[in-house]
Amino acid sequence: MDVKKFYEEIGGSYQDALNIMMNDALIARMLTKFIAGDSVDKLFAAYEAKDYRSVFAASHALKGVAGNLALSPIFQLASKITEATRYDDGVNLDAEFAELKKTYELIKAKHQEHIA
DSSP, rough: OHHHHHHHHHOOOOOOHHHHSHHHHHHHHHHHHHHHOHHHHHHHHHHHHTHHHHHHHHHHHHHHHHHTOHHHHHHHHHHHHHHHHSSSSSSSOOHHHHHHHHHHHHHHHHHHHHHO
């Protein structure tokens, strides 16, 4: 298990994660729960259904989880999606969702490589 290398390769902040969770074992356990969870799937499903209230809620929740895990690339995208859907229904976020998919796939692959 190499949590620090995982963060280096995904562009996250290992030090921020360590400050919040205090040790690599807890970080790894929480990352595994995040990967096994359905928060990203719910966000994609809401966007595909054009349910912008659910997009806002799911992206806001994802932003919180990503922030606590110091997954900076996911946090930044979730923040952008949250703000775009806070007051606006029907906004086109295809580029952001494509980037989110790519980023999430990288995080899953690096999790498998360094932590799982």
